[in-house]
Amino acid sequence: GAVVSQHPSRVICKSGTSVKIECRSLDFQATTMFWYRQFPKQSLMLMATSNEGSKATYEQGVEKDKFLINHASLTLSTLTVTSAHPEDSSFYICSARGGAGGPVNEQFFGPGTRLTVL
Amino acid sequence: AQSVTQLDSQVPVFEEAPVELRCNYSSSVSVYLFWYVQYPNQGLQLLLKYLSGSTLVKSINGFEAEFNKSQTSFHLRKPSVHISDTAEYFCAVSTPGRAGNMLTFGGGTRLMVKP
Numbered sequence: 353g354a355v356v357s358q359h360p361s362r363v364i365c366k367s368g369t370s371v372k373i374e375c376r377s378l379d380f381q382a383t384t385m386f387w388y389r390q391f392p393k394q395s396l397m398l399m400a401t402s403n404e405g406s407k408a409t410y411e412q413g414v415e416k417d418k419f420l421i422n423h424a425s426l427t428l429s430t431l432t433v434t435s436a437h438p439e440d441s442s443f444y445i446c447s448a449r450g451g452a453g454g455p456v457n458e459q460f461f462g463p464g465t466r467l468t469v470l
Numbered sequence: 471a472q473s474v475t476q477l478d479s480q481v482p483v484f485e486e487a488p489v490e491l492r493c494n495y496s497s498s499v500s501v502y503l504f505w506y507v508q509y510p511n512q513g514l515q516l517l518l519k520y521l522s523g524s525t526l527v528k529s530i531n532g533f534e535a536e537f538n539k540s541q542t543s544f545h546l547r548k549p550s551v552h553i554s555d556t557a558e559y560f561c562a563v564s565t566p567g568r569a570g571n572m573l574t575f576g577g578g579t580r581l582m583v584k585p
Contacts, residue, residue: 395577445513449571457521459573463513
């Protein structure tokens, strides 16, 4: 099946710094990628949807200037948490969906990135 | 708009007993349905999915779910659970061809299998 990787798997940073998380589709071209965050013992909350080559669409309540998303290629999307604060500590998960000729009907999830802001 | 309700936040069960995790959805259009499993500190793994065709879908590890359109349900079942099935299970729905097949998740059900 389709494989999605995330890097790093864990990151600890100081308050005020920026953190970049990468999401890669390894064996298919992902025309659409999704970014979620998950708080402990809660469900996934969609943050934004990004299509390759265009600006991301953010869900209501998600600050686009704080959570910068770039989907520059068909296999890579990045999420940058700018000026991170302790309340940004969470588990961030990406998923990818293929385009025509690929896995269009389902999303494939990365393993997640645990962000801890001190 | 669509929504997903998982009626049980936790389901404790003894090993080798049967289990059912309930999922109901609401949508005004046709949907795709999914069950994902999440082990601690890991991402989501697709367990099974319903896109079209037979309403009973099965996974390779003994789980099955049945799409019931009249009851708008997609309950997950396993006749005999193992300790290794302990995990968080998420039901999700998407609308074909809309919003990039964006998924809407239920709140999750923690399956706790006891020896």
